[in-house]
Amino acid sequence: MKRLFILALALLLSPAALANLKIVTTATDYADIAKQIGGDRVDVHSVMKGPENVHNVMAKPTEMVQLNKADLFVHSGLDTEPWRDNLLRGARNPRVNANQPGNVDMSTGIELKEVPTGRVGRDQGDVHAYGNPHFTLNPQVAQRMAVTLVKAMAAADPANAELFKQNARKFVVEMADLSKELRQKFKPYDGLKVVTFHKAWEYFADAVPIDVVGTIEEKVGITPSPAYVKKIIDQMKAQGVKVVICETYDDDKLARYVADQAGAKMVILPDHVLGVPEARTYQDLFRYDADKLIETAKAAGVTPK
Amino acid sequence: MRTHVGLWAAAAGLLFGVASPSLAQQPPAAPAPADRMDQFEKRLNDMEQRHRAELKARDAKIDQLERQVKEQSVTPVPSNDQIEKTKNDILRDIDSQSAAAPTLRVPASFNPDLAVVGDFRGNVSTNNLNPARNRFDIGSVELDLRAAVDPRADGVVILPVSRDVGDPLFFRGKSDADGTIDTGIDIEEAYLFLHDFGVPNLTAKLGRFHLRFGRQNILHSHDWPTVDNNFVNQSFLGPESLNDSGLSLSYVIPPKLVGGQYVEAVVEIISGEGGGDEAPVVNNDAFVDGPALNVHLLWNHDLGKDWNVEVGGSWLTAKRNDDNRQNVNLFGGDVTLIHTDPSGRFNNQLFMAEAIYGDVDTSRTDTQHALGAYALAQQQIDRDFYTGVRLDWTQSALDDRQEVWGVSPYVSWYWSEFLRFRLEYQHKGGDVKDEDTLYFQCTFIYGAHPPHPYWAMR
Numbered sequence: 001m002k003r004l005f006i007l008a009l010a011l012l013l014s015p016a017a018l019a020n021l022k023i024v025t026t027a028t029d030y031a032d033i034a035k036q037i038g039g040d041r042v043d044v045h046s047v048m049k050g051p052e053n054v055h056n057v058m059a060k061p062t063e064m065v066q067l068n069k070a071d072l073f074v075h076s077g078l079d080t081e082p083w084r085d086n087l088l089r090g091a092r093n094p095r096v097n098a099n100q101p102g103n104v105d106m107s108t109g110i111e112l113k114e115v116p117t118g119r120v121g122r123d124q125g126d127v128h129a130y131g132n133p134h135f136t137l138n139p140q141v142a143q144r145m146a147v148t149l150v151k152a153m154a155a156a157d158p159a160n161a162e163l164f165k166q167n168a169r170k171f172v173v174e175m176a177d178l179s180k181e182l183r184q185k186f187k188p189y190d191g192l193k194v195v196t197f198h199k200a201w202e203y204f205a206d207a208v209p210i211d212v213v214g215t216i217e218e219k220v221g222i223t224p225s226p227a228y229v230k231k232i233i234d235q236m237k238a239q240g241v242k243v244v245i246c247e248t249y250d251d252d253k254l255a256r257y258v259a260d261q262a263g264a265k266m267v268i269l270p271d272h273v274l275g276v277p278e279a280r281t282y283q284d285l286f287r288y289d290a291d292k293l294i295e296t297a298k299a300a301g302v303t304p305k
Numbered sequence: 306m307r308t309h310v311g312l313w314a315a316a317a318g319l320l321f322g323v324a325s326p327s328l329a330q331q332p333p334a335a336p337a338p339a340d341r342m343d344q345f346e347k348r349l350n351d352m353e354q355r356h357r358a359e360l361k362a363r364d365a366k367i368d369q370l371e372r373q374v375k376e377q378s379v380t381p382v383p384s385n386d387q388i389e390k391t392k393n394d395i396l397r398d399i400d401s402q403s404a405a406a407p408t409l410r411v412p413a414s415f416n417p418d419l420a421v422v423g424d425f426r427g428n429v430s431t432n433n434l435n436p437a438r439n440r441f442d443i444g445s446v447e448l449d450l451r452a453a454v455d456p457r458a459d460g461v462v463i464l465p466v467s468r469d470v471g472d473p474l475f476f477r478g479k480s481d482a483d484g485t486i487d488t489g490i491d492i493e494e495a496y497l498f499l500h501d502f503g504v505p506n507l508t509a510k511l512g513r514f515h516l517r518f519g520r521q522n523i524l525h526s527h528d529w530p531t532v533d534n535n536f537v538n539q540s541f542l543g544p545e546s547l548n549d550s551g552l553s554l555s556y557v558i559p560p561k562l563v564g565g566q567y568v569e570a571v572v573e574i575i576s577g578e579g580g581g582d583e584a585p586v587v588n589n590d591a592f593v594d595g596p597a598l599n600v601h602l603l604w605n606h607d608l609g610k611d612w613n614v615e616v617g618g619s620w621l622t623a624k625r626n627d628d629n630r631q632n633v634n635l636f637g638g639d640v641t642l643i644h645t646d647p648s649g650r651f652n653n654q655l656f657m658a659e660a661i662y663g664d665v666d667t668s669r670t671d672t673q674h675a676l677g678a679y680a681l682a683q684q685q686i687d688r689d690f691y692t693g694v695r696l697d698w699t700q701s702a703l704d705d706r707q708e709v710w711g712v713s714p715y716v717s718w719y720w721s722e723f724l725r726f727r728l729e730y731q732h733k734g735g736d737v738k739d740e741d742t743l744y745f746q747c748t749f750i751y752g753a754h755p756p757h758p759y760w761a762m763r
Contacts, residue, residue: 049610051649058645060613061567061605065560068506089459092508092557094501097456122751126722140383143395150399168399176392183382209382222721223689249649251688275649 021157024063024070024096026081027054028273029136030106030149032282034074037150037167041160045070047087050274053249054080055126055221059087067091070102071156074149077105078112080133104152106145110135113202125219137204137271139175139182142282146171178283182208182290188304189297193241195232195258197250200271208290213239216246216258223251229258236262242300243267243293248275265300267292417452417460418753424527425747432740436484437472444468447493447525449752457501463494463525474539474709475701475737493525493548510553515546517553517571517601518619519659520639522546530655530683531715532729532744536697537677540709541635541661543584551575551596571601577623586633586665586702587623597623615641631666646685655683655693663702675700691717698735709735715744723750 021042025031031046038044045066048057054076067073067087073096075084088097096102112131120129135141150168154161186192190209194201197216205212214235218228235241236258244266246255252268259266269289270276279285298304383391424445430438445467454460469487476482496512515523521538526545534545553573560566577597579587587597603617619637624630639659646652660678667673677699685691694714701707715729729744 049647049649051647052645053649058613058643060607060643061569061603061615062607062613064557065565065567068557068560089498089500089508092500092506097501099456122721122723140388140391143391147395147398151404165399169396172392172395172399176388179383179388180385206382252650253687 021072021153021160022070023072023074023153024067025074026057026076026084027136028275029142029282029285030074030145032273033142033146033149033171034072034153036171036281037146037153037164038160039163039167041157041163042153048272050272050279051248051270051276053247054272055082056249057081057083059083059090061090063087064090064092067096068093070096072096072102072104072152074104074106074152076133076135077107078130078133079128101152101155104149106148107133107135108148109144110141114199125217126221128220132199132202134200134271135203137201138207139178139282139286140207141203143172143175146175174283178286179207182286185290186210186294189294189302190305192243192293192297192302193239194243194245194293195236195241195262195264196245196247197255198247200247201245204271204289207286208293210293213241216244216255223254229254233258233261236264242302243296245269245293247271265296267296269293415452417450420449420750420752422447422449422525422527423747423749426532427745428532428742430740430742432476432738432742434479434482434738435472435476435740436482437470438740438742440470442468442470442486444746445526447527454497457499459498459500461494461496461498462492464490465493466490472544474536474544474699475707476740477736477738496553506557506559508555510555511551513548513550514553515548516542516573516575516599516621517555518542518547518599518621518635519601519637519661520615520617520641520657521659527748530657530681530693530717531695531713532727532746533713533731535659535679535681535695536709536711537659537661537679537699540675540677540699541586541663541702543579547579547584547587549573549575549577549579549587549597567605569601569603569605571599571603573599573601575599579623586625586635586663587621588625595624595629597621611645611647613643613645615639625666630669632664633666634664635661636663637661651685651687653685655681657681661699665702667703673701673703673705675702675705677702689719691719693717707736709733709737724748 021038023031023034023038023042023044025034025044025046027048028046028050031044034042034044047059047063048054064087068091070093073088075081094100107130112133112135115131116127116129120127136145146168150164153164157164186208191211192209193211193213195214195216196212199215199217199220201210201212204210214232216224216229216232218224224232241262242264244255244259244262244264246252246266246268248268248270252266256266269292270279270285273279273282273285275285276288279288423443424447425442426444427441428438432438445465447463447465450462452460467487467489470485471483471487473481492513494512494514496510496514499509499511502509517523519538521529521535522542524546526534538546551574553571555569555571558568558570575597577587577595579597599619599621601617601619603615605613605615607613617639619635619639621633621635623633625633637659640657642656644654658678658680660676662676663673665673665675679695679697681693681695683691683693692715694712697709697711697713699709711731711733713729713731715727717725717727719725725748727744727746727748729746731742731744733740733742
């Protein structure tokens with residue numbers, strides 16, 4: 001009885017020992033990886049909800065409340081979340097401030113594409129000074145993100161470290177299998193020429209063999225001029241591009257117009273987990289995008305190989 | 306063609322090979338010519354067969370390579386071996402004790418983030434007597450400098466250089482007109498922001514800053530949703546905003562004590578100088594010994610997945626005049642409602658409303674009890690366009706018998722994130738000279754990416 005009493009008292013006095021690891025992420029992709037690694041030992045909250053442009057997310061005070069309680073704050077580490085500092089300042093949680101162990105930069109160890117090598121200026125549009133930030137759209141990159149995240153999770157919750165590592169290993173294996181599956185699935189449409197609205201699909205093209213021949217945005221984040229729209233339509237006609245990809249948060253009317261004028265088909269694809277309800281997990285996101293691309297290519301009359 | 310060339314080469318080689326030794330030495334006994342021809346023919350046949358076999362093998366190899374090239378991806382997707390290698394590398398890395406290898410990024414700089422905000426304004430009005438409403442000029446150029454001072458504190462300095470012409474809210478006639486262009490540099494904000502000094506959930510500002518009174522007063526003019534300031538803030542706080550120097554403490558009540566809600570309490574102890582001559586009610590000079598106190602309480606809550614509401618209350622108490630006997634008490638309430646498009650696109654709405662009630666001593670015996678309010682609704686039309694309308698009504702904080710009202714529809718066009726054009730029409734009436742004004746505004750920002758305020762919707 002005495003032992004039981006002591007045990008109960010110890011449990012009452014140390015709620016932290018029982019509490020789940022609390023993780024707040026900027027994007028839904030990091031949240032899904034955290035859930036897959038942490039299972040029922042973590043409480044995960046994403047500030048971004050899925051379909052919206054991560055650049056324009058509102059870091060509301062209700063999100064600050066979530067971050068106030070967090071053990072880990074997981075983000076891109078790049079300039080794609082201009083609201084991140086406001087969120088951090090408003091959260092008043094020193095555990096997750098920059099350079100603290102609770103502040104997890106998911107771009108660690110990832111080689112970015114399109115890193116500017118010369119002068120960077122706003123004449124290049126909403127240019128990203130560190131390089132193209134859409135690195136989450138590749139299962140092999142997700143493997144590296146899993147390593148970054150599992151190390152931070154294991155450090156923050158050593159009691160569950162082994163479980164986290166085990167789940168991370170499973171995730172890595174699943175991502176490798178997914179890479180092979182995507183490659184195989186897309187084989188008949190290998191090299192499918194596409195035009196995208198935004199430069200968001202460059203990493204995706206390393207996993208699913210599409211050939212991105214151009215973007216509707218001439219400069220990143222800037223609505224294109226009519227002259228440029230005509231140019232991209234002509235380019236599509238000349239190169240036989242039959243598919244236009246529009247992100248869930250971009251101007252689908254303009255994307256549809258471009259596709260119609262060029263004799264192509266437009267498809268709205270999510271580039272983040274929960275960008276559409278069907279993309280519930282990281283794996284679902286890629287399968288959904290690959291399936292929709294194939295479906296669109298078929299509808300556009302692209303002959304499979 | 307390849308076969309013919311090969312045969313000729315083989316024949317030439319054979320002839321050369323046969324002829325050469327015959328020149329070098331004499332054979333001991335020459336075979337009969339018929340046998341020699343047979344041998345020669347046999348060797349030729351052997352060579353031709355060997356050569357045909359070689360060519361066949363080569364053609365097969367070329368066909369195989371051509372097939373491989375056709376099968377190869379246009380884009381360099383990794384092979385199965387590469388995928389396996391990456392997987393094994395990653396699996397090893399999970400168990401390794403070493404930290405992830407650092408990634409080289411662009412070099413860091415210790416210079417502050419520097420942004421320049423230009424605000425060009427032009428307007429025409431039916432009231433030709435009001436010079437402020439019939440001119441084009443660069444309203445202000447603002448220099449925004451901010452950086453971390455140390456791990457626990459940030460520094461913020463905002464210096465506007467402006468060219469203003471006074472535009473009284475209660476403009477009645479020529480006697481209210483002042484066409485003087487007031488050019489100067491000001492310290493709009495300059496403060497140290499302590500975000501982590503050991504007390505959980507408490508932050509502090511020390512220096513000069515916008516008072517946390519209501520919702521719009523904390524905004525810089527280029528961040529307003531409309532070209533001009535709302536009437537109630539102009540009447541009670543100042544033409545642009547009420548700024549002052551002192552200490553601002555902000556405390557977020559631990560969410561677990563308030564049911565997981567965001568509740569923030571702000572207490573500001575300020576000099577009470579206010580905005581100087583321009584501020585209508587808090588305009589003490591520097592010699593007064595009575596500081597002012599401003600208190601702001603706000604609650605922010607998500608109403609479902611797509612709606613967010615913020616409700617705030619403010620109280621400002623200060624001395625009004627340099628004899629230290631006239632008092633000001635302002636009470637404010639504000640509501641902001643935001644709807645975000647669940648599809649991630651452009652069907653976003655913003656609703657804001659604020660009201661202020663003031664007890665303002667205008668002499669040792671007179672106190673004005675004035676009230677005012679505004680409401681604003683904004684709808685995003687597409688990726689780049691927003692439209693909205695603001696409705697104003699307020700009494701004069703210094704004369705509660707006077708009132709003014711206005712209707713101000715507007716359209717904002719974001720050419721890009723850093724360049725915005727805006728058109729606003731305003732009809733103003735009440736105890737003032739009726740006027741219709743058309744405003745044009747061009748706002749541009751260059752330099753470091755300024756932080757996005759959460760409710761600004763661009």
